[in-house]
Amino acid sequence: xxxxxxxxxxxxxxxxxxxxxxxxxxxxxxxxxxxxxxxxxxxxxxxxxxxxxxxxxxxxxxxxxxxxxxxxxxxxxxxxxxxxxxxxxxxxxxxxxxxxxxxxxxxxxxxxxxxxxxxxxxxxxxxxxxxxxxxxxxxxxxxxxxxxxxxxxxxxxxxxxxxxxxxxxxxxxxxxxxxxxxxxxxxxxxxxxxxxxxxxxxxxxxxxxxxxxxxxxxxxxxxxxxxxxxxxxxxxxxxxxxxxxxxxxxxxxxxxxxxxxxxxxxxxxxxxxxxxxxxxxxxxxxxxxxxxxxxxxxxxxxxxxxxxxxxxxxxxxxxxxxxxxxxxxxxxxxxxxxxxxxxxxxxxxxxx
Numbered sequence: 001x002x003x004x005x006x007x008x009x010x011x012x013x014x015x016x017x018x019x020x021x022x023x024x025x026x027x028x029x030x031x032x033x034x035x036x037x038x039x040x041x042x043x044x045x046x047x048x049x050x051x052x053x054x055x056x057x058x059x060x061x062x063x064x065x066x067x068x069x070x071x072x073x074x075x076x077x078x079x080x081x082x083x084x085x086x087x088x089x090x091x092x093x094x095x096x097x098x099x100x101x102x103x104x105x106x107x108x109x110x111x112x113x114x115x116x117x118x119x120x121x122x123x124x125x126x127x128x129x130x131x132x133x134x135x136x137x138x139x140x141x142x143x144x145x146x147x148x149x150x151x152x153x154x155x156x157x158x159x160x161x162x163x164x165x166x167x168x169x170x171x172x173x174x175x176x177x178x179x180x181x182x183x184x185x186x187x188x189x190x191x192x193x194x195x196x197x198x199x200x201x202x203x204x205x206x207x208x209x210x211x212x213x214x215x216x217x218x219x220x221x222x223x224x225x226x227x228x229x230x231x232x233x234x235x236x237x238x239x240x241x242x243x244x245x246x247x248x249x250x251x252x253x254x255x256x257x258x259x260x261x262x263x264x265x266x267x268x269x270x271x272x273x274x275x276x277x278x279x280x281x282x283x284x285x286x287x288x289x290x291x292x293x294x295x296x297x298x299x300x301x302x303x304x305x306x307x308x309x310x311x312x313x314x315x316x317x318x319x320x321x322x323x324x325x326x327x328x329x330x331x332x333x334x335x336x337x338x339x340x341x342x343x344x345x346x347x348x349x350x351x352x
Contacts, residue, residue: 002120003119004030005121006029006349007111007121008127010126012040012128012319016085017060017334018318018342019089020335027345030094032111032119033095036095037095038086039082040132041131042075046155046178050074054069056069058078058331062085098113102293122349122352123316123348124316125316125317128287130319130320130321132286140259142259151280152170158184164186166187167189167190167264167278169192170282171193171194171235172232173235174280188249189253191252196235198234198242200237218326220325221325223326287301287302302320313345314345314349316345324337
């Protein structure tokens, strides 16, 4: 069996940040990425996706994003940045290495890959993040729906929905952005259990919201220990999306109450035919490979104390939503968590 000091599972922003932090401490991690390139979930997001944080606040440690620091990078720019970051890392990255399971092996771990390979590691970093497992609520009657059902993770562009009746389920950034984009091509309703909550992109004029989050310390405050259920996402807006919803493109309604065939029933009792349901209902941590290890609860969420598993200090996490702070699952914040994990793992491995 091939052995490494640390195996990092996931080669997106979290895994790359973890690899950089571990190399800074003299360790040689092995990064295993399930897809064909070390860019995480970014290549699969919808075509028009643009970051809500400026480039100056969207970098991983050791490599500035580049270009105009005040611009809002497009999805493809993020992919190119991550590939550039991976290329400059002094760490081994293996792609198309999807991990099937992790188990205890003596004082370390055995990491089983779907191709049948098994790798040994003294420590493991689970860095598959919070965006690899799309979440779709289990709604009564959904299995009977005869139209198109997809999660926003599988949505790419509005043209296939031209002229259709579409309901986008959700009230966060992706729901509003996708719903507004679709409304130029289709009749779209945004349906949610909670109202849309707004945050101004530039709350005090010229400075972006992320400047204020940074200088106030809110972006890095260790609030994750108090957050058991992530709060409702606020929609960051420069005025365009609020205006779109105000003019009914898309319109906004409370969550529908029933589904039967092609019809949905609204909370006011009205019934109408719908062609497509698009769920912008978020994601759950993609950590199924830890189930055999007993590191997950019954919902598939990680059992953890801060950054590490209760099973032992050599199994750590990077990239979980609210792992430590508001920015833990973001490009701007994951590096801080990765550095803390690398410091702990380095000390642990040096003592064993």
